[in-house]
Amino acid sequence: MKIGKGVEWAAHACAVLALLPPGAALSRECLADYLGVPPPYLAKQLQALSRAGLVLTQRGAAGGYQLARDAETISLWDITAALEGTAPRFRCTEIRRNGPCGASSAECPAPCDIAAAFQQAESVYRETLAAVPLTQVVAGATAVATDGRKQRIGDWIQQNASGLS
Amino acid sequence: MKIGKGVEWAAHACAVLALLPPGAALSRECLADYLGVPPPYLAKQLQALSRAGLVLTQRGAAGGYQLARDAETISLWDITAALEGTAPRFRCTEIRRNGPCGASSAECPAPCDIAAAFQQAESVYRETLAAVPLTQVVAGATAVATDGRKQRIGDWIQQNASGLS
DNA sequence: TTAATTGCGGATAATATATATCCTAATTAA
DNA sequence: TTAATTAGGATATATATTATCCGCAATTAA
Known part of the structure; x- marks a missing residue:
């Protein structure tokens, strides 16, 4: 019933990767x-992001992770789906078919209203997350950061990222 | 990450109770x-519904369960909340405070955009389920039932419910 | 070529949650 | 009282989550 904390980790990891200059990468140790x-x-979550095509990986010395595409096109739903999968969280076991008064196949051309309602609820949940791109997350975090912290973050990236020009 | 099947069971159980004449009750064995x-x-789910105040219980001989209030005023969210609780499914661990570039308390007056997005998503999920009353579930199920099956259901209730006038 | 670095995938284990059952006590109609 | 019935606790099993480690493959620099 709960969402794995890997989703939170992966979302924050992607937000960090979105700060990198084009072509730069961060190792999992640094992240x-x-x-x-x-x-x-964390490595497990990053592997899942890689399999889902959200991040690119570079093996070997000076390797690491970078976003596979523009941060504007990666949503929180993309990240959630990569980590948790897209299977419905509500599982309909067709209880209406059971018991002494169970419904026949002919009476069940469509999901019952209970299953339909949960499908609808999951759909709006998904759309809400899909409407939040990484750029929005980064912008929100930047807006509340002090100038001193922005400086420290920039320095840290300079020091730890590979592939910087 | 998944929703317990108890939610489905409880929803169908409530839909059955909604079919009972006023004052009638069904034992858990019958349900x-x-x-x-x-x-x-199933008894566990019914106890949860009882604690949440959605059903009334009558112990002893000829006891059983009945809805605590009009089916119009019981939503699928009420049932879900009774079984799964109302705790947020996304748990924010304030990762932004961690690490060498962690944010200070002063920089965190509000939840980060990631936590806020998940809160919003859960909110619309909840509202979607809250918009579906038991009466709608019952109406949907009745609409697809054949006349013969409606008859069988009525007969079964006559035979198994207690407290019938 | 060799050595060092780094991500990938599999194996493993500890913990938490979900699923399922049973037993005893409390309650109540007949 | 007696029989029926739910409540709640204890318990067992299965599945999912959380966390770590190790060997292999890939890459780069010396």
Whole structure:
């Protein structure tokens, strides 16, 4: 019933990657350090993002992760779907077919109203998250950051990112 | 990440209770039989509905369950909340405060955009379910039932419900 | 070529949650 | 009282989540 915390981690990780200059990359060690989370488990989330095509990976020395496409085109739903999958969270087991007064196949041409309502609810949930691009997350975080912290973040990126020109 | 199947069971159980004449009740054995689910586990869901004030229980001989209020005023969200609770499914652990570039308290007067987006998504999810009263579920199920099945359901209720006049 | 770095995938384990059942106590109609 | 019936706790099992480690493949620099 709960959402894995990997979703939160991955969202913040993507927000950091969105700060990188084009072509630059961050290793998982650096990302884990920046976010303050255990590296091995974060690696799992990053692999999922990679499989979903949201980030590009570069192996070997000076390798790391970078966004696969423009931050404007990556939504929180993309990240959630990559980590949690797209299977419906409500599972209809067709209870109406059970028991002494169960419905026949002919009486069940469409999902019952209960299943339909949950499908609809999940649909609006999905659309709400899909309407939030990474750029919005980055802009919101930047808006509340002090000038000093912005400076520190820029310095940290200069020091830890690879592929900088 | 998934929703317990108890929600589906409870929703269908409430839909059955909504068919009862005023004052009539059904035992959990009868309900479990009607729905085709294991009685002991269904009992847990019914207890949760009772604690939430959605159903009334009558112990002792000829006891059972009945809706606590008009079916028009019980929504699928009421039932979901009774079974799964109202705690947010997305848990914000304030990752922005972590690491070498973590935000200070002063920079975090409000939830970050990630947490806010998930809160908003859960809100629209909740509202979608809250907009579906039991009466709509019952009407939808009745609409697809054949006349013969409606007859069988009425007969079954006559035979199994207690407190009939 | 060799060595160092780094992500990938599989295996593993600890913990938490969901699923399912049973038993005893409390309650109530007959 | 007696039989029926729910409440609540204890318990067992299955599944999911959280977390870590290790060997392999890929890449780069010396």
